[in-house]
Amino acid sequence: MxxxxxxxxxxxxxxxxxxxxxxxxxxxxxxxxxxxxxxLVNDFGSISIDEKLILARDGDVVTLVxxxxxxSVSGDLGEALDNIARARTPPDYIMVEASGVADPARIAALxxxxxxxxxxxxxxxxxxxxxxxxDDKFVGRLVRRQLAGADLVxxxxxxxxxxxxxxxxxxxxxREAPIADVVEASHGLVAADLLLGAVGTLRPAFACDAPDQxxxxxxxxxxxxxxxxxxxxxxxDAIAALPATVVRAKGIVMPQGDGPGFEIHRVGERVNVTPLxxxxxxxxxxxxxxxxxxxxxxxxxxxxxxxxxxCGEVRA
Amino acid sequence: xxxxxxxVARNIRTMEPSLPEATAVAVRxxxxxxxxxxxxxxxxxxxxxxxxDRTFEKHVLMPGFIDPxxxxxxxxxxxxxxxxTAMEWQLPHKTVAPVRTREAxxxxxxxxxxxxxEPLLPIFAWGHHRNWHGEIWRDDLNAISRTRPLILxxxxxxETVMNDAALKYFDIDEEKMRNAHxxxxxxxxxxxxxxxxxxxxxxxxxxxxxxxxPAMKLTTDVIHLGGHTTVGDMAFGLFGAxxxxxxxxxxxxxxxxxFRVELIPTLSIGGVGANIExxxxxxxxxxxxxxxxxxxxxxxxxAFFSQLMQLGGPGYIDGHDGEWLMxxxxxESNARALWNEGMNIHVHCTGDMGVELALDTLxxxxxxxxxxxxxxxxxxxxxxxxxQARRIADLGAIVxxxxxxxxxxxxxxxxxxxxxxxxxxxxRLGSLSRNGVPFALHSDFTMAxxxxxQNAWIAVNRINAAGDVLCPNERATLEEAMRAxxxxxxxxxxxxxxxxxxxxxxxxxxxxxxxxxxxxPVEKLRDIPIWGTIFEGTPFPLGxxx
Numbered sequence: 001m002x003x004x005x006x007x008x009x010x011x012x013x014x015x016x017x018x019x020x021x022x023x024x025x026x027x028x029x030x031x032x033x034x035x036x037x038x039x040l041v042n043d044f045g046s047i048s049i050d051e052k053l054i055l056a057r058d059g060d061v062v063t064l065v066x067x068x069x070x071x072s073v074s075g076d077l078g079e080a081l082d083n084i085a086r087a088r089t090p091p092d093y094i095m096v097e098a099s100g101v102a103d104p105a106r107i108a109a110l111x112x113x114x115x116x117x118x119x120x121x122x123x124x125x126x127x128x129x130x131x132x133x134x135d136d137k138f139v140g141r142l143v144r145r146q147l148a149g150a151d152l153v154x155x156x157x158x159x160x161x162x163x164x165x166x167x168x169x170x171x172x173x174x175r176e177a178p179i180a181d182v183v184e185a186s187h188g189l190v191a192a193d194l195l196l197g198a199v200g201t202l203r204p205a206f207a208c209d210a211p212d213q214x215x216x217x218x219x220x221x222x223x224x225x226x227x228x229x230x231x232x233x234x235x236x237d238a239i240a241a242l243p244a245t246v247v248r249a250k251g252i253v254m255p256q257g258d259g260p261g262f263e264i265h266r267v268g269e270r271v272n273v274t275p276l277x278x279x280x281x282x283x284x285x286x287x288x289x290x291x292x293x294x295x296x297x298x299x300x301x302x303x304x305x306x307x308x309x310x311c312g313e314v315r316a
Numbered sequence: 317x318x319x320x321x322x323x324v325a326r327n328i329r330t331m332e333p334s335l336p337e338a339t340a341v342a343v344r345x346x347x348x349x350x351x352x353x354x355x356x357x358x359x360x361x362x363x364x365x366x367x368x369d370r371t372f373e374k375h376v377l378m379p380g381f382i383d384p385x386x387x388x389x390x391x392x393x394x395x396x397x398x399x400x401t402a403m404e405w406q407l408p409h410k411t412v413a414p415v416r417t418r419e420a421x422x423x424x425x426x427x428x429x430x431x432x433x434e435p436l437l438p439i440f441a442w443g444h445h446r447n448w449h450g451e452i453w454r455d456d457l458n459a460i461s462r463t464r465p466l467i468l469x470x471x472x473x474x475e476t477v478m479n480d481a482a483l484k485y486f487d488i489d490e491e492k493m494r495n496a497h498x499x500x501x502x503x504x505x506x507x508x509x510x511x512x513x514x515x516x517x518x519x520x521x522x523x524x525x526x527x528x529x530p531a532m533k534l535t536t537d538v539i540h541l542g543g544h545t546t547v548g549d550m551a552f553g554l555f556g557a558x559x560x561x562x563x564x565x566x567x568x569x570x571x572x573x574x575f576r577v578e579l580i581p582t583l584s585i586g587g588v589g590a591n592i593e594x595x596x597x598x599x600x601x602x603x604x605x606x607x608x609x610x611x612x613x614x615x616x617x618x619a620f621f622s623q624l625m626q627l628g629g630p631g632y633i634d635g636h637d638g639e640w641l642m643x644x645x646x647x648e649s650n651a652r653a654l655w656n657e658g659m660n661i662h663v664h665c666t667g668d669m670g671v672e673l674a675l676d677t678l679x680x681x682x683x684x685x686x687x688x689x690x691x692x693x694x695x696x697x698x699x700x701x702x703x704q705a706r707r708i709a710d711l712g713a714i715v716x717x718x719x720x721x722x723x724x725x726x727x728x729x730x731x732x733x734x735x736x737x738x739x740x741x742x743x744r745l746g747s748l749s750r751n752g753v754p755f756a757l758h759s760d761f762t763m764a765x766x767x768x769x770q771n772a773w774i775a776v777n778r779i780n781a782a783g784d785v786l787c788p789n790e791r792a793t794l795e796e797a798m799r800a801x802x803x804x805x806x807x808x809x810x811x812x813x814x815x816x817x818x819x820x821x822x823x824x825x826x827x828x829x830x831x832x833x834x835x836x837p838v839e840k841l842r843d844i845p846i847w848g849t850i851f852e853g854t855p856f857p858l859g860x861x862x
Contacts (some may be wrong), residue, residue, distance in 0.1 A: 099642075109497050109498065113496050114489075114492040114496060138626075149609060295466070
């Protein structure tokens with residue numbers, strides 16, 4: 001959904017116990033990323049912030065010198081979110097640490113509230129244990145559902161596993177979260193911009209150079225790429241007009257000259273075009289990936305619809 | 317030392333197998349001196365001054381009923397609402413007849429509105445359920461009144477509907493609510509996550525100091541009406557430990573209260589509840605009627621009324637998933653900490669996977685550090701398997717069950733979500749009996765009416781609200797059901813040496829009945845009138861005849 005003006009983007013951080021959520025948030029809070037992030041955690045116990053970085057402590061809130069804050073939520077999470085939305089100097093971003101047993105998608109729903117805008121759901125998975133957990137009799141369904149609800153999966157602790165285990169974890173994520181982006185990390189170190197959703201990634205399996213999926217896959221992908229200038233409003237309309245079986249589309253469009261680049265997302269039937277936060281000097285053109293339910297992907301139809309959006313093709 | 321009082325009764329059902337029936341019980345200073353007959357008590361009567369009280373000559377005495385799982389704070393919140401529900405509720409101030417259509421629901425609310433003379437006093441109506449009452453929204457409430465705040469609270473507490481006046485009264489900003497998730501402001505409807513926009517306002521109104529006192533008085537009356545002389549608050553601190561402790565001391569710590577409350581704290585989950593140091597120190601606060609022991613409550617899976625219990629394969633028919641209230645790892649580490657302290661652990665388990673986690677954990681703890689007489693208790697016991705009933709026995713665990721699930725939910729769950737095999741076998745007391753597992757019954761009011769005789773009636777009959785008999789093989793016997801609301805309920809609370817049966821030296825707590833449950837057809841068990849109670853030797857008649 002498009003962020004409403006002045007709404008604070010909310011990023012939900014999920015993942016099962018031990019996946020590395022707290023470690024990642026610790027690094028983010030202390031990081032030098034120039035953004036004011038408020039992090040909501042279940043309890044301070046596990047957050048360890050370098051005393052040198054702390055500006056003030058006030059009950060449930062620790063304020064840091066870099067403008068970030070960490071709030072411990074003991075009561076109603078929704079109320080805590082609303083309080084931040086109403087604050088005199090609201091942060092640039094809010095990150096919510098979901099409990100290990102929460103379905104992060106449900107937590108993210110709390111952010112659909114005045115003054116807030118859900119941005120994305122990030123789910124961490126511990127490469128060492130995630131495949132076992134996904135088969136566990138108590139939490140297997142929960143762990144798989146968490147992955148399925150992710151926009152971005154952080155496959156964490158890759159330094160602790162061999163190729164075989166990493167391969168198994170990658171395969172699990174590809175199966176359970178076929179339309180999520182995936183980033184691999186160790187010690188929960190992920191670029192802040194990536195977590196904040198300012199920069200998109202294309203997961204390898206769906207990047208343009210990835211091999212096509214096998215026939216048994218649930219989803220199939222198609223890549224459309226051009227080096228010509230693209231009419232962005234026309235492109236947006238064309239993507240919006242694709243059939244509902246196209247469950248996800250994303251990509252980047254770069255104009256000619258010095259103008260800003262754009263990121264295009266389609267989730268379900270909603271299309272969202274947002275300027276890229278950082279000017280990236282790349283050649284003009286576009287690269288878009290389309291993901292559709294297996295057996296419903298009409299590559300030719302997509303190509304025809306999109307080729308009509310090239311500046312040379314669009315009639316006034 | 318006071319004078320002895322001898323209560324003579326038509327029959328005294330002691331719940332002690334060695335002397336199951338008696339006709340006289342001698343009481344002094346709140347305790348039983350001896351039970352038997354006037355003849356067998358004679359040596360005491362010869363030795364000490366006494367009076368013989370024949371008030372109950374035509375009545376039957378039982379040990380004071382015990383509900384080992386009833387939250388007084390939650391009751392105080394709910395009892396300020398008018399009950400308009402699909403089931404009958406017998407409350408101290410009224411008996412509420414069931415209401416099972418949309419028209420009847422709205423008519424009842426209109427009657428309440430017309431009867432209330434103060435024109436702007438809010439009315440809270442609890443108990444709406446779409447399966448019975450259809451859709452009722454803001455305009456339907458407006459049609460009853462545009463000036464009086466009317467607040468509909470769903471049976472599950474997860475949904476609220478308000479009329480114009482209520483939105484104004486609670487200062488809800490309608491423009492802002494237009495974009496809010498799980499709020500439909502045109503319908504005045506706040507549900508699931510959206511319910512948070514009104515929850516705090518409702519709680520600060522219903523639990524305000526000037527309302528809490530009268531609400532606790534109603535709670536006292538509800539507990540008394542069921543014939544209870546002891547209840548267990550099986551999760552002390554739901555609305556905050558100090559708020560509750562203050563309210564309980566003000567309401568219960570006096571000689572006018574006809575019962576005691578055993579307080580069972582929960583171990584902290586995400587900042588709510590006590591840490592183990594607080595659990596150790598709580599008994600230092602003990603008062604005569606308010607007592608902490610060495611019992612602690614833990615949770616595994618989600619709410620039974622919301623179908624959030626964890627079910628094993630093949631899961632729910634509609635494919636949704638239950639919830640864990642903490643990770644199995646957190647549950648295990650909390651349980652281990654309590655186990656190694658010698659605490660008695662009570663585990664909220666609603667689905668069979670919740671039970672499975674509780675039992676897997678118990679098995680590990682027994683392997684690491686064996687304990688006898690640990691009273692590890694499965695609370696609620698909604699859905700389980702026959703194999704688990706046997707395993708509960710093997711591991712020495714016990715059960716405190718809510719049989720009302722069978723009455724209110726078996727019909728609808730057999731058609732939606734759960735299916736007939738599991739729904740008909742919920743709360744499998746027969747399996748527990750066949751495996752020799754002691755069990756108690758509880759209400760978890762308002763998950764069930766606080767009426768032990770009704771719960772016993774469900775346990776022995778397994779008749780549901782639709783009038784069907786569900787799985788007769790999972791019935792309890794009459795003797796088991798009566799033990800489940802007396803001596804076995806005491807056993808669950810670790811108080812079987814003090815209460816739960818009528819025997820020498822125990823507390824003189826009795827429930828006075830107008831008929832003998834053992835001479836009453838089992839299908840009439842719930843209809844036995846209660847005269848009142850005797851708490852520590854003092855009679856407390858019910859305020860009104862039933």
